[in-house]
Amino acid sequence: MEIKKLKTKGETMIERAESQFWAYELDNNDSQKDLVLLDNVQFIYELSLAELELRALGVDFEVTNGLREFKILNKSNEQREIIKSRGSYYKTVDGQLTNYFQIIQKNQTRSVNQYLTHWIYPYKGKFHPQMIRALLNIIELKEGDTVFEPFSGSGTTALEAQLLGINFIGIDISSLCVIQGRVKTESIYVLDEIIELKDTLISKIVRGLVEEKANYYYEMINELSPDERVRNFYKLARLLAVSDSSRRSRDFRTSFAKNLYLMIESIKDYVEIKEKLNLKLGDIKIEVGDSRNVNLPDNSVDGIITSPPYSIALDYVQNDIHSLKDLGYDVLRMRDEFIGVRGNGRNKVELYNEDMKKSYSEMYRVLKHNKYAVIVIGNATYQGQEIKTVDFTIKYMGSLGFSLVKNINKIIFGLYNVMKRENILIFKKVK
Ligand SMILES: C[S@@+](CC[C@H](N)C(=O)[O-])C[C@H]1O[C@@H](n2cnc3c(N)ncnc32)[C@H](O)[C@@H]1O
Numbered sequence: 502m503e504i505k506k507l508k509t510k511g512e513t514m515i516e517r518a519e520s521q522f523w524a525y526e527l528d529n530n531d532s533q534k535d536l537v538l539l540d541n542v543q544f545i546y547e548l549s550l551a552e553l554e555l556r557a558l559g560v561d562f563e564v565t566n567g568l569r570e571f572k573i574l575n576k577s578n579e580q581r582e583i584i585k586s587r588g589s590y591y592k593t594v595d596g597q598l599t600n601y602f603q604i605i606q607k608n609q610t611r612s613v614n615q616y617l618t619h620w621i622y623p624y625k626g627k628f629h630p631q632m633i634r635a636l637l638n639i640i641e642l643k644e645g646d647t648v649f650e651p652f653s654g655s656g657t658t659a660l661e662a663q664l665l666g667i668n669f670i671g672i673d674i675s676s677l678c679v680i681q682g683r684v685k686t687e688s689i690y691v692l693d694e695i696i697e698l699k700d701t702l703i704s705k706i707v708r709g710l711v712e713e714k715a716n717y718y719y720e721m722i723n724e725l726s727p728d729e730r731v732r733n734f735y736k737l738a739r740l741l742a743v744s745d746s747s748r749r750s751r752d753f754r755t756s757f758a759k760n761l762y763l764m765i766e767s768i769k770d771y772v773e774i775k776e777k778l779n780l781k782l783g784d785i786k787i788e789v790g791d792s793r794n795v796n797l798p799d800n801s802v803d804g805i806i807t808s809p810p811y812s813i814a815l816d817y818v819q820n821d822i823h824s825l826k827d828l829g830y831d832v833l834r835m836r837d838e839f840i841g842v843r844g845n846g847r848n849k850v851e852l853y854n855e856d857m858k859k860s861y862s863e864m865y866r867v868l869k870h871n872k873y874a875v876i877v878i879g880n881a882t883y884q885g886q887e888i889k890t891v892d893f894t895i896k897y898m899g900s901l902g903f904s905l906v907k908n909i910n911k912i913i914f915g916l917y918n919v920m921k922r923e924n925i926l927i928f929k930k931v932k
Contacts (some may be wrong), residue, residue, distance in 0.1 A: 531593045536562070536571040536584065539592045539602065541613055546911045546925070550635045551590040553907070557639045558583050586778075587665060589635040600778050601634065604664065607770035609763045617660065617771045618685040621764055622737060623744055624655035624678070625820050628808060628877070632925075633661040636806050640873035640927070642667050644781065646803040649867060651792035651860060656682025658806050659785050667783045670802065672790030674838050675817065677740070677824050682787040684737045687730045688768045689775065694731045696765060701725070702735060703761065707754050715739075715827045738764055740824045747823040791838065793859035797867045805864050805874035809857060810841035811881045811890060818842055850888060858897055865901040868930050874903065877911075879923035891924050902932030 531537050538551065548568060555562055561574040573580070584594045591599050608616040619630055637658075642648055644666035650658045653671030659682045662669040669686075673679055688695060705721070722735045741764075742757035775782065790796060792809070810817065818825065818836050825832050836842050840860070844852040864874050876898070881888050895905055907927040914921075 531596060533596065534570050534593070535573040535576070535595060536591055537593045538569045538571075538590055542569075542590050544911075544913055546909050546913075547590060547632070549909055550632060550639065550925075553639045554589060554635045555584075557641055558587060560584065587638055589631050589638065600780075601631075603778060604774055605631075607767075607774050609767050609770065617774070618688070618764075618767050619657065619660060621685055621767065622655060622681045622741055623748075624681060626808070626817075627655050628657040630657050630661050633658050633806060634665065636875050636925070636927075637662060637665055637667060637804075640804045640806070640875060642804050644783075647801075648804045648806055649797070649802040649864075650807050651790075651795060651805070651864060652807050652809050653682055653787055654678050654808070656685045656787065659787060660685050663783045663785055664780060665783065666781045669783055669785045669787075670797065671785075671787040672792065672795065673787075674789065674791055674840075675821070675825075675835075676789050676828065676830070677821055679787050679789050680733050680737055680740075682785075683730070684733050686785040686787075688734050688764075689771050691728055691730045691734070692765075692768050692772055694726065694728060695734050695768065698725055698731065698735070699761065699765065702738075703758055706757050709754070715829065734764070736828075740827060743823050743827045744821075792840070792863060793856055795863040795867055799866050800869045802867050803869060803872055805868055806877075807864075807875070808877040809860065810839070810853075811879050816842055850883065854893065857894070861894070861897055862901060865898075865903065865930060870930055872930055873906075874898075874928045874930065876926045876928070877923055878926065879921070891926070894926060898926075898928050902930060903928035904931045 538548075542548065542551065552562075552564075555571070558580075559575075560580060562571040563574065564570070565572050581595050581597070584591060585597055585599050588594070588599050589601055592602050593599065605613065605616045610616075610620045612620070614630055616630070619627075637648065642662075642665075645668065647668040647670060648658065648662050650669065650671040653659060653673045655678060656671070659669045659671050663686050671682055673682075702725075718739055719736070722732050725735075726732050738757065738761045741760040742751075742753050745751040745756040745760070746753040774780070818832055818839055822832055825835065840856040841849075841853050843849070843856075868874055876894055878890055878894055880890050895908070899905065905926060906929050907925070909925040909927075911923040911925055912921070
């Protein structure tokens, strides 16, 4: 089946960046300015993070021109290179485009945040990738350091760490999450093998030569490639179509072909930008695991960035039920392992608190001394009552020997003016 090549978001953005597009407009005067923010930086918390990031990168600065530009007070070539290669919120430094500006142009979707492989699979509750890049810098992680994510979800931190050359260890109780994280970060190493199988897969699926039933498909994939990374890629391609057809009533075959095409284009984008910017990628390890009992030695990781389930706000099993069933999981049994999902009534909150205490203690145990743990969390409402997850976290982390060094309110308005309130809590292991 021939699939028409549409203009990608990235291509459109570059086109518009040269003329009118608000988010990425390049001003002719930018070349004379020290440091210019990306136009998509809109919220107060983002400006706070941009300032913290600059300080962590060793930059003295003054904010100028309606908060959108910075004057650098201790300028040097070395510093310009650091901001250019590691910064998260800046369009240009000394008139030169930053790596991040160039990375986010590689986007196959309509959403500014879903560049490279971030978009693959519609997982609810994803981190904002730009914020994660900034946090990796703010907690002073360098190339070759290791960051740990005990609730790695869709793999946002994994991909952002990889791009900065930071090694990543992630666990999640859900195999669906593990597949997402791995495909986003590992497919670039097997792009040729993936492309080789594309036509076979498309013709079998689209022409109806393989039944749409899961077991036929997965058996076929197992026979087609001995490489787990290739098999995971094609598993996720199927799960995207499963999700599209069950949640959005899209035609399975059309959705499979379209998503497969976009997935491959995104992996090509990643390979291209890696070569163009000469990126040294971090090593990524993502496994199924339980945050309450982590299989890592004491004092072994250089930083933690994570967002745990927000009390009992989202039912992660129910959200992905179609894909989990497709993969053959017993979803009822699974619920017993998921924090915030297990239990009933009031008992649910108690179980959540117990589970999170164990998870926070494990974070304390595996983190090195004087290093940072970032927890992004919000309060949830259950049975009409607000559950004070944020206060609980601050108190319990304090009792373990963490000191709260920053508490940034992240208040954002989404579609239909729905307000979302979260806190970015930065702790240091001091005792
Ligand atoms: C808020 S989400 C994380 C989202 C992630 N930051 C992202 O960007 O996609 C919380 C995650 O915790 C996972 N989870 C729930 N219970 C867990 C447990 N006992 N151990 C590890 N992960 C668990 C869920 O599967 C879910 O992916």
